[in-house]
Amino acid sequence: MGHEFPTYSLQLGDYTLYGSWTNVITVLIASLLVFTFAVWGTRRLAMKPTGKQNFMEFFAEFVRGVISSAMDWKTGGRFISFGMTLILFILFSNLMGLPFNVISGHYLWFNSPTADPYVTLALSTLVVAMSHYYGVKLHGLKHYSAEYVKPVWFLLPIKLIEEFANTLTLGLRLYGNIFAGEIMITIILGLAITAQGALNPLGAVFAIFPMILWQGFSIFIGVIQSYIFLTLAMVYIGHKASAEH
Amino acid sequence: MDTMMIAAGAGGEGLRILDMIFTLFTFLVLLALLKKFAWGPLLGMMRQREEYVANEIELAEKSRKDAETYVVEQREALSAARTESKEMLDSSRRQAEAEQARLVEQARLEAEQIKIEAEKAIERERELAKQSLQTEVVTQALSAARHVLRSDLKGDEAKQRALVTDFLSKAKGAN
Known part of the structure; x- marks a missing residue:
């Protein structure tokens, strides 16, 4: 590793904001893939579903199941589009760095967007922000605030820390899994390539088997992590938005 | 240029807030695009199917109920028709029997009438025959008497007897 993202900056008064081109490229590609897949899957809808429509409906039912296990459907129904988009976006993001990364000299141009903590923390921040928004919207500010001093008032600091911890753990869990996966791929790849960048035939033979294993495992991790992210997102939102609290 | 260099160099260290925003x-x-172009239509179709199925179940239940009422109605109508036909048959049988009895009675009366009339006619004929016989007898008697008176009867017994026999045979023949 040790590669850096090519960055750009935006001057806002005294502040300089930074961003990376890699992020722009990978997030756009991931979004494009998700959009293409989703729109392709929902073309020519019919009352009697066939083929891909069956699959997309199974997918919708799956997300509905995840939401239903976290909150009642009357509250959770509004989150189904969000949930479907979220899990697909994370899944595609997790998997798109597996076949290849693009590195040019010192810079990394293409990898999994979720191997970047800024992306995963942005998503987890969105989820936690949504949980607060719907907590206030559905139950009023009074009820929402009262939750912080339950069951006893001196838990308030812990409750406040919990909110930040939720954001951090939700984002960093995903980042850590995907980033570690890509590091492992780079290390295995290092077996097959000499320090000068040439192919090392003997190393390549040794690298093939662990590479196949690790790619398979990474696909598994990518799928599982997207499912975990969706489930936890719905649990956090449901915890605030559910009627019984 | 200077800032760009710093940015590129410090890319690893500086907070990349724009990444989060982007x-x-x-x-x-x-999310907005998929809601409009993919999930919206998909979920709409699923809801539509749900409603369709619920509707169909309701319809099926209703038609089953309808069929049940219809069967009950038909059964009632059938039994009513059966009763009615039985009544009609009974009444027509009664009517036929009455008619038969009436006809027999009428025939009997007519026969009686005819018999009476026939008897009357016979009586009348007999009366007429009697009268005509009487008239004939009287006429014959008168004519015989006239004949007797005209012929000479004195002393000739054989002649008298022949005359009477002749008369009698004539009278018999006339009768």
Whole structure:
């Protein structure tokens, strides 16, 4: 590793904001893939579903199941589009760095967007922000605030820390899994390539088997992590938005 | 240029807030687009199917109920028709029997009438025959008497007897 993202900056008064081109490229590609897949899957809808429509409906039912296990459907129904988009976006993001990364000299141009903590923390921040928004919207500010001093008032600091911890753990869990996966791929790849960048035939033979294993495992991790992210997102939102609290 | 160099060099250290903003912005745009072009139609179709199935079940239940009422109605109508036909048959049988009895009675009366009339006619004929016989007898007697008176009867017994026999045979023949 040790590669850096090519960055750009935006001057806002005294502040300089930074961003990376890699992020722009990978997030756009991931979004494009998700959009293409989703729109392709929902073309020519019919009352009697066939083929891909069956699959997309199974997918919708799956997300509905995840939401239903976290909150009642009357509250959770509004989150189904969000949930479907979220899990697909994370899944595609997790998997798109597996076949290849693009590195040019010192810079990394293409990898999994979720191997970047800024992306995963942005998503987890969105989820936690949504949980607060719907907590206030559905139950009023009074009820929402009262939750912080339950069951006893001196838990308030812990409750406040919990909110930040939720954001951090939700984002960093995903980042850590995907980033570690890509590091492992780079290390295995290092077996097959000499320090000068040439192919090392003997190393390549040794690298093939662990590479196949690790790619398979990474696909598994990518799928599982997207499912975990969706489930936890719905649990956090449901915890605030559910009627019984 | 200077800032760009610093930015590029310090890319690893500086907080990349724009990455978060760009990610969120792109994600929200993707969410809006998919809601409009993919999930909306898909979920709409699923809801539509749900409603359709619920509707169909309701319809099936209703038509089953209808069929049940119809069967009950038909059964009632059938039994009513059966009763009615039985009544009609009974009444027509009674009517036929009455008619038969009436006809027999009428025939009997007519026969009686005819018999009476026939008897009357016979009586009348007999009366007429009697009268005509009487008239004939009287006429014959008168004519015989006249004949007797005209012929000479004195002393000739054989002649008298022949005359009477002749008369009698004539009278018999006339009778």
